[in-house]
Amino acid sequence: MSEEKLVLENVSKSFGEGENAVVVLNDLSLRVKAGELVAIVGPSGSGKSTFLSIAGALLSPSSGRVIIDGDEINKMSPGQMNSIRLKKIGFIFQSANLIPYLTVRDQLLLVTELEGNRNKEAKKRADDLLEKLGLAHRKHHYPESLSGGERQRVAIARAWMNNPEIIFADEPTASLDSERGRAVVQMLADEVKLRGKSAVMVTHDQRMLDLCDRVVWMEDGKLVESNSVQV
Amino acid sequence: MFLALRELKHAKLRYLLIGVIMVLIVWLVLFVSGLAKGLSSDNASAVQEMKGNYVVLQKEADQRLTRSVISANKTEDIQQLSGKKNAEPLGVMMTAVINEGKQKKIDASFFAISTSGFLAPNVIEGKMITDDAKHEAVADSSLKEEGVKLGDTIKDTASGKSFTIVGFTKNQSFSHAPVIHINLTEWKTIESTGAFNAVVLNMNDKKAHALQKKGSNIDVISKDEALKGIPGYQEEQGSLLMMIAFLFIIGAFVLAVFFYVMTLQKMNQFGVLKAIGAKTSYLARTILSQVVVLTLCSLAISIGLTYGVAAILPDSLPFYLDLSLIAGCSALFVAVSVLSSLLSLYRVAKVDAVEAIGRAV
Numbered sequence: 001m002s003e004e005k006l007v008l009e010n011v012s013k014s015f016g017e018g019e020n021a022v023v024v025l026n027d028l029s030l031r032v033k034a035g036e037l038v039a040i041v042g043p044s045g046s047g048k049s050t051f052l053s054i055a056g057a058l059l060s061p062s063s064g065r066v067i068i069d070g071d072e073i074n075k076m077s078p079g080q081m082n083s084i085r086l087k088k089i090g091f092i093f094q095s096a097n098l099i100p101y102l103t104v105r106d107q108l109l110l111v112t113e114l115e116g117n118r119n120k121e122a123k124k125r126a127d128d129l130l131e132k133l134g135l136a137h138r139k140h141h142y143p144e145s146l147s148g149g150e151r152q153r154v155a156i157a158r159a160w161m162n163n164p165e166i167i168f169a170d171e172p173t174a175s176l177d178s179e180r181g182r183a184v185v186q187m188l189a190d191e192v193k194l195r196g197k198s199a200v201m202v203t204h205d206q207r208m209l210d211l212c213d214r215v216v217w218m219e220d221g222k223l224v225e226s227n228s229v230q231v
Numbered sequence: 232m233f234l235a236l237r238e239l240k241h242a243k244l245r246y247l248l249i250g251v252i253m254v255l256i257v258w259l260v261l262f263v264s265g266l267a268k269g270l271s272s273d274n275a276s277a278v279q280e281m282k283g284n285y286v287v288l289q290k291e292a293d294q295r296l297t298r299s300v301i302s303a304n305k306t307e308d309i310q311q312l313s314g315k316k317n318a319e320p321l322g323v324m325m326t327a328v329i330n331e332g333k334q335k336k337i338d339a340s341f342f343a344i345s346t347s348g349f350l351a352p353n354v355i356e357g358k359m360i361t362d363d364a365k366h367e368a369v370a371d372s373s374l375k376e377e378g379v380k381l382g383d384t385i386k387d388t389a390s391g392k393s394f395t396i397v398g399f400t401k402n403q404s405f406s407h408a409p410v411i412h413i414n415l416t417e418w419k420t421i422e423s424t425g426a427f428n429a430v431v432l433n434m435n436d437k438k439a440h441a442l443q444k445k446g447s448n449i450d451v452i453s454k455d456e457a458l459k460g461i462p463g464y465q466e467e468q469g470s471l472l473m474m475i476a477f478l479f480i481i482g483a484f485v486l487a488v489f490f491y492v493m494t495l496q497k498m499n500q501f502g503v504l505k506a507i508g509a510k511t512s513y514l515a516r517t518i519l520s521q522v523v524v525l526t527l528c529s530l531a532i533s534i535g536l537t538y539g540v541a542a543i544l545p546d547s548l549p550f551y552l553d554l555s556l557i558a559g560c561s562a563l564f565v566a567v568s569v570l571s572s573l574l575s576l577y578r579v580a581k582v583d584a585v586e587a588i589g590r591a592v
Contacts, residue, residue: 049588058506058585086508093587097503101241113233114509170588
């Protein structure tokens with residue numbers, strides 16, 4: 001257990017080689033403590049998605065260090081990164097991205113299935129999570145019959161299923177109206193506090209920022225910390 | 232299997248459609264295979280069932296049993312070279328017979344053999360003829376369907392000779408006609424020259440090759456090659472075999488295309504799965520188990536359908552399906568379907584988990 005769940009030090013990422021190289025992230029640093037919900041805000045093209053991919057162990061940086069819960073992942077092989085994602089990271093994607101042919105409960109059980117320990121205890125954990133997020137009555141429904149807000153709540157439940165140290169959310173409110181969007185982010189913030197874990201949310205939805213502990217602005221591949229939550 | 236079975240259950244219609252196509256293809260494969268085997272046995276079971284592994288034919292006969300002529304002297308030479316016990320003369324004559332007292336001609340083939348040698352067929356009803364029996368013969372039991380009974384007399388329309396049927400044999404047909412076995416004494420009365428068509432050998436490969444070198448103007452060929460020399464045998468089997476081969480290829484392509492399109496449709500989903508920690512091997516196993524489950528179910532249904540149809544087919548239709556043929560076809564089909572999923576597996580391996588980020592789908 002580390003106090004700082006996510007550390008990025010001087011991380012750069014560029015695509016292409018030589019003269020054609022495009023620098024997407026430029027010497028970027030960030031520290032996220034336990035119990036913190038950090039929002040990353042910026043215009044499109046500022047490198048938010050790349051940032052999320054690198055912090056979320058989906059992509060390796062060109063230079064710099066990425067440490068998740070004490071494990072330095074910037075030198076890991078794709079297979080090791082895979083297992084870090086499975087054990088320590090929870091993802092909430094834009095528009096939920098649930099698997100269409102799994103019921104709500106199976107969406108959660110899938111995570112434990114991938115870990116290779118889908119058992120009684122996992123089933124109980126899934127039921128508890130669904131209960132907590134107000135989805136118990138939807139347990140045996142398929143995503144197609146859920147509302148947008150419900151789907152995003154299932155995605156949150158799925159992200160917590162492996163009891164991760166940190167959650168990455170990619171525009172979780174993009175497909176929701178303001179009221180439902182706030183409810184979803186509130187839920188995320190509450191869970192983070194309660195469990196003493198961390199969350200990083202990439203968003204351009206500025207209505208949600210007051211729910212976050214910290215807001216970081218991103219522009220041209222750099223992060224600018226802002227202590228006030230004013231917009 | 233977690234994902235595989237749930238997806239099969241959820242997208243029932245899709246997988247049902249592809250399943251039905253598979254069932255039809257496998258059904259046709261099994262049916263044509265059964266027909267090929269049935270026809271082959273109808274055409275040549277007398278040669279297939281024959282003990283012995285090599286056949287000596289006349290050099291000029293182009294490996295065709297019916298064209299070959301081996302004189303009595305030559306036969307003795309060959310028997311001397313290979314040992315009397317290991318070489319038996321065989322006379323073949325395709326003709327038509329009449330069941331005495333009736334008008335209808337029946338196609339039949341006379342096989343002249345030494346009744347005490349290894350070419351003697353097994354008799355399932357009545358008794359076997361002896362080497363010095365006169366006017367006696369044993370016939371394939373399919374002649375019963377033509378109304379021939381034990382003790383009946385049949386008359387060869389070519390030579391005018393009559394024979395009393397004293398026994399029945401099983402699975403003895405040649406060129407789609409039942410075989411009537413007679414002894415060598417009687418052979419001389421219908422074939423005046425006393426020449427035979429072939430000498431059948433029962434010996435190992437080495438000795439057979441040696442005989443080929445020693446003998447003059449003879450062709451020593453294996454039994455399989457001799458089968459091909461039966462009129463129409465190779466053409467019949469060849470065209471059916473080609474159909475079966477094409478069905479396998481069609482089946483492979485149908486499966487490959489179906490799963491490839493399904494995989495392309497699910498690229499984004501695979502990206503999400505990889506992002507939350509699914510390994511490529513896990514996803515590959517999912518696809519493979521879907522392919523195998525689908526193939527096994529289709530096979531089971533098809534085998535059932537094939538047996539069902541076989542049960543209502545008329546007896547005169549040559550259809551023969553045994554377990555080893557079914558097992559062989561099934562194993563080949565599973566192998567083909569697994570092979571056909573490789574294209575999809577390749578695509579899955581190429582999916583990048585990063586694709587899940589920044590996508591609103």
